Amino acid sequence: MKHIALVTLIAATAIALPLFIGENPYIIGILISVLMMAALSSAWNILGGYAGQYSFGHAAYFGAGAYTTLIMLTLFNTLNPVICILVGIVVASLIALMTGSIVFRLRGHYFGLASIAVAEIVRLSVLNFECTGGAQGILLTDISLWGLDLNSKNPFYYGMLLVLAVTLAITAYLRRSKTGYYLQAIREDQDAAASLGINLSFYKNKALLISAALTSVLGSLYGLYIRFIDTSAVLDLRLSIEIILTAIIGGVGTLWGPVVGAILLVPLAEILRSNLLGEALVKAGLVSETSGIGIFLKENLAHAHVLVYGIITVLCILYLPKGILGLYRRKQ
Amino acid sequence: MSFLQPLLSGILTGGVYALAGIGMSLVFGVMNISNFAHGDLMMLGMYMAYFAFTLLHIDPYLSLVLIIPTAFFFGFMLEKLFINRVIHHPHQNQILLTIGLGLIMSNTALLAFTSDPKILTTTYSSSAFNLPGDISISLPLLLSFLITCVIISILYLFLAKTSTGMALRATSQNREAAQLMGINVAKMSAIAFGIGTALAATAGALIAPTYYIHPLAGHSFLLKAFTICVLGGLGSVVGAGVGGIIIGVVEAMSSTYLSTDWKDVIVFVLFLAVLLLRLEGLFGKKGGR
Amino acid sequence: MIQHLLHISHVSKHFGGNVAVSDVSFSVNEKQIFGLIGPNGAGKTTLFNCITGFFPATAGDVIFDNKKINALRPDQVCKLGMVRTWQRVKPLENLTVLENVMVGAFSITNSTGEAEANAMEQLQKVGLTDYVKKSAGSLPIGLKKKLELARVLATHPKMLLLDEICGGLNHTETDLLLDIIRGIRMKGATIVFIEHDMKAVTSICDRIVVLNSGEKLAEGTPEEITSNPDVIAAYLGGGHHA
Ligand SMILES: Nc1ncnc2c1ncn2[C@@H]1O[C@H](COP(=O)(O)OP(=O)(O)O)[C@@H](O)[C@H]1O
Numbered sequence: 001m002k003h004i005a006l007v008t009l010i011a012a013t014a015i016a017l018p019l020f021i022g023e024n025p026y027i028i029g030i031l032i033s034v035l036m037m038a039a040l041s042s043a044w045n046i047l048g049g050y051a052g053q054y055s056f057g058h059a060a061y062f063g064a065g066a067y068t069t070l071i072m073l074t075l076f077n078t079l080n081p082v083i084c085i086l087v088g089i090v091v092a093s094l095i096a097l098m099t100g101s102i103v104f105r106l107r108g109h110y111f112g113l114a115s116i117a118v119a120e121i122v123r124l125s126v127l128n129f130e131c132t133g134g135a136q137g138i139l140l141t142d143i144s145l146w147g148l149d150l151n152s153k154n155p156f157y158y159g160m161l162l163v164l165a166v167t168l169a170i171t172a173y174l175r176r177s178k179t180g181y182y183l184q185a186i187r188e189d190q191d192a193a194a195s196l197g198i199n200l201s202f203y204k205n206k207a208l209l210i211s212a213a214l215t216s217v218l219g220s221l222y223g224l225y226i227r228f229i230d231t232s233a234v235l236d237l238r239l240s241i242e243i244i245l246t247a248i249i250g251g252v253g254t255l256w257g258p259v260v261g262a263i264l265l266v267p268l269a270e271i272l273r274s275n276l277l278g279e280a281l282v283k284a285g286l287v288s289e290t291s292g293i294g295i296f297l298k299e300n301l302a303h304a305h306v307l308v309y310g311i312i313t314v315l316c317i318l319y320l321p322k323g324i325l326g327l328y329r330r331k332q
Numbered sequence: 333m334s335f336l337q338p339l340l341s342g343i344l345t346g347g348v349y350a351l352a353g354i355g356m357s358l359v360f361g362v363m364n365i366s367n368f369a370h371g372d373l374m375m376l377g378m379y380m381a382y383f384a385f386t387l388l389h390i391d392p393y394l395s396l397v398l399i400i401p402t403a404f405f406f407g408f409m410l411e412k413l414f415i416n417r418v419i420h421h422p423h424q425n426q427i428l429l430t431i432g433l434g435l436i437m438s439n440t441a442l443l444a445f446t447s448d449p450k451i452l453t454t455t456y457s458s459s460a461f462n463l464p465g466d467i468s469i470s471l472p473l474l475l476s477f478l479i480t481c482v483i484i485s486i487l488y489l490f491l492a493k494t495s496t497g498m499a500l501r502a503t504s505q506n507r508e509a510a511q512l513m514g515i516n517v518a519k520m521s522a523i524a525f526g527i528g529t530a531l532a533a534t535a536g537a538l539i540a541p542t543y544y545i546h547p548l549a550g551h552s553f554l555l556k557a558f559t560i561c562v563l564g565g566l567g568s569v570v571g572a573g574v575g576g577i578i579i580g581v582v583e584a585m586s587s588t589y590l591s592t593d594w595k596d597v598i599v600f601v602l603f604l605a606v607l608l609l610r611l612e613g614l615f616g617k618k619g620g621r
Numbered sequence: 622m623i624q625h626l627l628h629i630s631h632v633s634k635h636f637g638g639n640v641a642v643s644d645v646s647f648s649v650n651e652k653q654i655f656g657l658i659g660p661n662g663a664g665k666t667t668l669f670n671c672i673t674g675f676f677p678a679t680a681g682d683v684i685f686d687n688k689k690i691n692a693l694r695p696d697q698v699c700k701l702g703m704v705r706t707w708q709r710v711k712p713l714e715n716l717t718v719l720e721n722v723m724v725g726a727f728s729i730t731n732s733t734g735e736a737e738a739n740a741m742e743q744l745q746k747v748g749l750t751d752y753v754k755k756s757a758g759s760l761p762i763g764l765k766k767k768l769e770l771a772r773v774l775a776t777h778p779k780m781l782l783l784d785e786i787c788g789g790l791n792h793t794e795t796d797l798l799l800d801i802i803r804g805i806r807m808k809g810a811t812i813v814f815i816e817h818d819m820k821a822v823t824s825i826c827d828r829i830v831v832l833n834s835g836e837k838l839a840e841g842t843p844e845e846i847t848s849n850p851d852v853i854a855a856y857l858g859g860g861h862h863a
């Protein structure tokens with residue numbers, strides 16, 4: 001009962017948030033990023049956290065959605081974006097089926113390596129093909145959807161929120177269902193799982209398909225939202241790693257872990273990237289804007305967010321491998 | 333153009349790849365860890381060679397005398413401080429830890445050295461000599477290859493003849509059994525990681541005169557090094573040597589006869605093919621994680 | 622006509638040059654408790670692995686319930702009604718005891734409620750009801766063995782292959798488990814039982830096959846086996862007490 005009340009409260013807050021913020025596009029932008037990363041990481045969590053199959057190549061599905069959508073809209077600019085999203089799901093699912101048939105035969109190190117290799121093949125292919133815009137990427141000028149004002153960020157806020165809600169609902173349902181128990185059994189011990197009647201490759205592929213389809217929807221939304229994509233934005237290994245890292249920090253294999261991870265990591269990255277920290281230090285009079293340190297901070301702090309990600313990853317694996325929610329669960 | 337040209341340059345480049353692959357394979361064999369920071373360790377080697385050349389005016393090939401011990405020590409400490417703490421963790425945690433360390437290295441380099449690519453130009457950087465049949469061989473490539481051969485030979489002798497080398501191989505074959513025989517496996521891990529790092533840095537230094545030196549330069553070598561290891565059988569030093577040459581030749585051939593753009597794709601496809609063909613029989617034998 | 626539920630016909634398994642199982646044949650009748658014994662390394666576990674699809678036999682046939690099952694995967698074998706336990710127990714460590722058994726139960730139902738009811742029933746049978754909410758990884762070895770048993774029972778198998786289910790247990794625990802196994806047979810299941818402890822085996826089995834170095838050394842009733850000089854030699858040579 002307490003649980004339901006809490007979830008309702010969180011949902012209500014999330015829905016009402018843009019009303020309080022009003023028309024501050026900067027803050028809404030950050031919130032959209034938080035929702036997107038939370039949803040991406042939750043989708044990854046179905047495969048990585050519950051089934052224990054750490055995919056290091058989820059950017060491939062995100063990119064599949066983004067590229068499919070934007071390519072279709074450049075070709076036919078009157079198309080309803082929802083159709084593009086659906087086609088994106090089909091493309092991502094095809095890639096997932098191909099990936100699954102290769103990587104799920106492998107275990108341990110090999111699985112992780114193979115998932116990277118598949119994603120890199122996708123990235124390099126997109127980079128080398130003509131229709132994808134190659135290294136230039138794709139720029140989309142104009143879209144319309146049911147008369148919504150797509151130049152405002154609010155529709156995308158609610159779009160991402162919806163996908164996050166759906167992802168969490170699917171996860172919550174799966175956890176208490178046969179499939180969810182089977183995925184966890186596979187994570188814990190594949191031989192034991194197989195001996196109890198679990199068709200390993202069927203259930204792994206099922207988890208991968210669900211995860212890839214959701215990831216692709218998020219890719220499509222991202223493409224519609226930003227309207228410019230290239231391989232480094234949507235297909236890079238770094239994106240795959242950020243997705244995993246978000247889940248790890250929050251708590252792998254927990255329902256809310258990815259959300260917690262995104263709430264912590266995304267704003268942190270934003271603070272570093274937009275040099276808010278540097279400005280704050282200057283404002284506080286701690287460093288002078290024209291001093292060597294000041295200039296260094298100004299010019300380089302944007303790079304530092306990946307460095308900070310690296311440091312957080314290392315600390316997290318060493319000291320908090322079960323994530324923040326894992327810590328909480330252990331205390332219970 | 334003759335078929336021999338890409339074959340020859342492929343073999344020469346492949347030698348350096350082999351060096352990187354052997355380092356990774358050794359680490360994998362002894363510690364059973366996939367080191368995702370390997371490419372970034374190569375990148376550090378590139379910068380070491382670059383600064384030895386620009387600041388200390390030491391020839392990049394000569395600077396190996398400094399780079400190898402420095403890198404060994406660095407790797408040894410990395411293992412002592414970080415890696416050994418996850419040696420009994422699930423693979424994915426080990427992978428993430430080394431990814432994290434790699435991100436720290438590459439982004440520290442980005443902060444320290446900026447993202448502008450550096451070029452190490454020696455007097456002989458672009459010299460080449462011609463063989464009969466219209467084949468030209470780049471001098472730095474040939475030098476790198478020869479140095480690689482020397483280093484691999486020394487490593488081979490070390491592993492085969494010294495007691496530390498034999499202890500490393502024993503640990504690689506069966507960690508538990510080695511421990512029961514009284515081998516200090518924790519020390520072996522640190523030594524293996526030190527050697528792996530030294531080999532990565534050496535490979536980096538050797539290619540420094542012919543590549544752009546850049547904080548993210550290691551990334552494209554990481555997956556190549558994995559491919560090489562898997563090709564040769566993870567953990568096998570000789571296999572990694574052969575694997576390196578094969579990758580070098582495949583790359584050179586596909587650049588010549590297909591297109592430069594697709595050569596990496598071909599390497600990854602090869603990687604997956606090898607994974608599947610070689611490991612088919614392993615499926616189901618080992619425990620779940 | 623006698624009904625063979627399981628028929629092993631000239632099964633061999635090689636690991637490279639190492640012959641783990643060599644040309645072994647025997648048949649298990651319905652509702653039998655069938656013992657498979659032999660010194661360490663005799664090939665008992667390997668034979669279980671071949672029967673249940675974990676690795677294919679190098680040669681020979683496995684017939685279960687009149688179907689040839691050589692080429693089936695472990696999960697398909699389980700679906701046919703044959704399920705095995707593990708000598709080195711394999712609990713799903715981060716799941717609770719109840720959830721472990723539910724995973725077994727899901728092989729015959731899609732409903733979480735039914736799976737839970739079935740799991741509780743099995744936990745009752747083996748006496749683990751006090752540990753329902755505990756994580757499986759936290760149990761002591763004796764209880765992990767019981768959990769293995771409850772988990773396979775939840776699949777409602779026709780045949781259970783038990784690999785040293787009493788290994789590492791004390792006398793009272795062993796006797797308790799043997800009683801449970803007798804009860805399972807009473808309900809109509811067939812059991813193949815790998816065990817080291819000769820006393821346990823002879824007290825419970827209807828028929829016994831002895832393996833030694835991968836080969837079948839003897840087959841017969843417990844009385845025949847305990848008086849067989851080859852078996853005594855192999856067992857005493859192997860350092861075990863009858
Ligand atoms: N996966 C495997 N790979 C190689 N050899 C194996 C494997 N499994 C078992 N063996 C070998 O097969 C033989 C029989 O082992 P096992 O079936 O475990 O004996 P038992 O269960 O009777 O003690 C042993 O020599 C063992 O080393």
Ligand SMILES: [Mg+2]
Pocket residue numbers: 665666667708
């Ligand atoms: Mg055994």
